[in-house]
Amino acid sequence: MLLLIAIVLFALMLIGVPIAISLSLASICAIVLSAVPVPLTVVAQRFFTSVDSFALLAIPFFMLAGELMMTGSMAKRITNFAFACVGWSVGGLAQVSTLASMFFAGISGSGAADTAAIGKMMIPAMEKKGYDKAFAASTIATAGTIAVVIPPSIPMIVYGVTAGVSIGALFTAGIMPGILIGFSLMFLNYFISKKKGYDKEKSTFQFPEFRKTLKEGIWALLLPLIIIVGIRAGVFTPTESAAIAAAYALVVGMFVYKDLKLKHLPEIFQRAAVTTSMVIFIIAAANLFGWILTADQIPQKLADLIIRVTENPYMILLLINILLLIAGCFLNASAAITILTPLLLPLTNAVGIDPVFLGLVIVVNLSIGLITPPVGLDLFIVQGIANVEFGRLVRAIFPFILLLAVDLLIITYFPDLSMWLPYMLGD
Template sequence: MTVALVALGVLFLLMLIGVPIAISLIWASVAGFLASIYYVPLEVIPQRLITSTDSFPLLAIPFFMLTGEFMMSGSMGRRIAAFAFATVGWIRAGLAQVSTLTSMFFAGISGSGAADTAAVGKMMIPMMEQKGYDKGFAAATVASAGTIAVVIPPSIPMIVYGVTAGVSIGDLFTAGIVPGIIIGLSIMMLNYWITRKNNYSEEAGKFEFTTFRRTLVEGALALVLPLIIIFGIRGGIFTPTEAGAAAAAYAFIINKFVYKDMDWKDIPESFLRAGKMTAMVVFIIAAANLFGWLLTAEQIPQQLTQLVTSISDNKLLILLMFNIIFFIAGCFLNASAAITILTPLLLPIAMGVGIDPVFFGVVMVVNLSIGLITPPVGLDLFIVKGIADVSYDKLIRAVTPFIIVMVFDLLLITYFPALSMFLTGI
């Protein structure tokens, strides 16, 4: 336990002074090794960093990143947004609802909350400001909707959990569909209430079937991509990694040869951006794996299991304890890092009291998605802050109602497992 305390103390100290999370995890691991009573050669560190990422399923991450980049390089993103406008843009709080629905569609393609938030924010925040929406509300709406990207498949955190826990990524993807929709609908209801309460915008119209049909036809090839991914995996046509490759190839072919609005010069830039994002995620995964290996070597999971079960073996109470741990972790850690560290520690406890590992993964990912909009390190907040040019204090006040609503969604998903698990049995 002393080793764990030393490692955790170094980790939080480094994070407190602004050291990047991956570097903090590595140095915390080094401190833990040095504090151990057992001799651990430091050559183990680079070995563990490399071998922890030597995983075929993790190749899905760069492919889905590349899919998102190809989508935004051509007109697929604009066509999806146009369909969202035709679907919900005519109701009260229309632009806020369009932002949320567009994020839900984008979530089914890239799997990255940061990428979706940036893409939708650049399109929608300026439009919402022009229509009279408060800057803070516009930014908070986009940031909150961006969290759906890590719940609705394909989800990069779910891929990380699947690899770490050794469970079916296809089942995780399927189990994330309904929770993602629940979160999206709850955000849209909150949008309506806040807009009406503060009279941000009075735009309202009527549903135009002609426009809806036209945008559906124009965007059909883009909108069908999430279905190709899900049904391809569930139907056993390809693995999640192969699904990522197929999705990237599909996005490239449709944009380049069907829509004909992607230039050849866009391709290297798309690869570069996807490569940078992938490197960031994989570096964090490698560092978190090293840290998790240290904790496992010191038998922290066994000690934690004994501690938790000595308090209670009630499944509902343990789920509540897990959610508190995940929520706190999400405030400070990247989702991939939190998953890699916490899964080996807490999954044995969950399975010991009869919690399905797929369901446990869904609860963890949904909870950690809230961390994208919680201070102090909520990534989505910093993205929209730069786009909207709004103060951090104002943004925190605006996003607080969304955090509260998403916590209620989390509790609903946690204590009614059938909402997420019934599709996995189909």
């Protein structure tokens, strides 16, 4: 049965059927062909129960916050501040793109939103400065992966709901890995830019410009701090923080920066609603698919099989990484988390791996999937913005994928890098 639904799923994906519909049809196929009669009403029941969660309300609010920031000038002000910080260095515009993505990641929680917001501003600017289009697009796409690691992160919310672990602890655990990934990408940007001669004109750090852009962007830059400190201090829950983020972005855009108008709101709400619907549909379909796997005791069988091969946590983590990297090439992050978490938790619990740490490893793995073909969402976003051939883009992004794989190994095998902060805060 498992082989059959896997064949159906991948056949549907190969012919271009959207992932949520592919998962739904494969699940319905399994139900219809099941040896035990199961009424099809279970499909609607699983769809409803899988998204009937207070924690998942954070998703539409963070989506809305990102849309509000992109429509107003908040994203531009963040980029201007990043330019004042690192725009003077070798490969300055590439460095600005990465640093701006790190700042924006602390607000949107979505790799696609981050990539689109920064890409629309920075890719044309990089082209005018003489950067190769494929390199410019690769820089933006890779920087967009940071958005699902640095909190708030929508995939972390999905994992927290699926695994039943603290979303606040996941958010805290993502801070240091996100910084590691961001700084390592900036190092690679420096190396490539110096080799290819991008931004050759010499410049120096200008404190007056830094002070000016900090003053202009302080309201936008404060939002990530408000979210993290508020959650950790127990002032509000992660879900409430999402609502606060959306309200904050609305108030600042309309009454502080005054560039967000009432006429913009219908389109903003529509875009946020469409994006949220896509994510929620994927979660619901993946939950149904995962329920079928669980009913067939696939998680227990997988755990028993791997433990018979090895009980070494390091080897198990390596196998998990390989599985997740492959899954990330074909599955949306929310779908992969919803399907694979119930499979992996029994295995990692048996060898004493912290479920919060497992969640971090899963999210970092699947963030790489945003830039790996054939379904890397960030790749298609930047390809459309830069109008570059897909083959050229894949070749240009390959060094970035290798670097992210090295970062993944560091995060996986040096758990104290990410877990010291949650442990210090009592998680």
